[in-house]
Amino acid sequence: MKAAVYWGPKRLEVQDIPDPQCGPDEVIVRVEACSVCGTDIRIYNHGQNNVRPPQVIGHEIAGTIAECGSNVRGYSRGQRVTVATPVGCGQCRYCRREMPNLCKDFKALGYHFPGGYAQYMPIPAAAVQQGSILLLPDSVTFEQAALVEPLSCVINGQEYVRIEKADSVAIFGAGAIGCMHAVLARAQGAGQIFLIGVSRERLDLARRFPIDAYWSILDGDPVARVLEATEGYGADVAICCCSDPEANRQALQVAAKRGRVSFFAGLPKSRPTIEFDCNRLHYAEISLFGAFASNLRQYREALAAIASGRVNPSPFITDRFPLEGLEQAIRQSETRKGLKMLSLPQL
DSSP states (O other), X not given: OXXXXXXXXXXXXXXXXXXXXXXXXXXXXXXXXXXXXXXXXXXXXXXXXXXXXXXXXXXXXXXXXXXXXXXXXXXXTTOEEEEOSEEOOXXXXXXXXXXXXXXXXXXXXXXXXXXSSBSEEEEOHHHHHTTOEEEOOTTSOHHHHTXXXXXXXXXXXXXXXXXXXXXXXXXXXXXXXXXXXHHHHHHTTOSOEEEEESOHHHHHHGGGSOOSEEEEGGGSOHHHHHHHHTTTSOEEEEEEOSSOHHHHHHHHHHXXXXXXXXXXXXOOTTSOOOOOOHHHHXXXXXXXXXXXXXXXXHHHHHHHHHHHTSSOOGGGXXXXXXXXXXXXXXXXXXXXXXXXXXXXXXX
């Protein structure tokens, strides 16, 4: 089969490799679509401790079951599926609560196990046993299903901040994830939604979504803009979904009294800390949350939201590439040209 094999930072080669062999407790998926994640970009540029080259990365996956092991029950060849990324130990307190993303021995497809930038992908026994393979309704296309994973992460982040009717929401980061946060916030009943980014080109793309204001930091202080738009109160919810320490600080600065702040994106290892006024959190009763990946329940909720039409993922998809164009897709995404890039391995 063809696969885009990661050999280390800035080394991604499309080559022929052996087809995966299906063990008795495993499933093989024919990959129809795998979307490019910001984490894939970081792996490509800098590597990642959990990715040991040579490896096939990619974890936002949709496809068709090509083969089931002899011991596998509940799945059959030809079923259309998406697959949850986290693979837990199955024994710790978090796995018992169906939260493998917080497992003490966390592993993931596209990191520890081969991922979706290939024509076929093996699903390990632990993932099969944990119910990580989700069947797609007929109404959901492969391209739409490739966005179940990022939407499930957005659902995870918004569970913590509890967006309520008429809340004002400030979102830092105008990529696909920031736009997903905006769409989901509107579906939750948010009042004002402000999208703050750098690239004016991406902000223009974001105008296809129900957002009240689109601001580039190149055009002025976003904190002052949010305060002005909220009559000095600040945002009820602030979500930072870009890996920028300054954006994290600004998210805390724009929060209203009793506001909720989500640090949705991680920071670079070279700059993992920020300074902020702890007294403001104390006296203004601001709540600060982290969010990492998602759990199986949230995958199912994301798939249901797409199937019902509550969230339409198609407008997020701006470009499609064969495996041979994966490096171009990564470069285009990191230079903020477009929103979601899809790799289509069968092209």
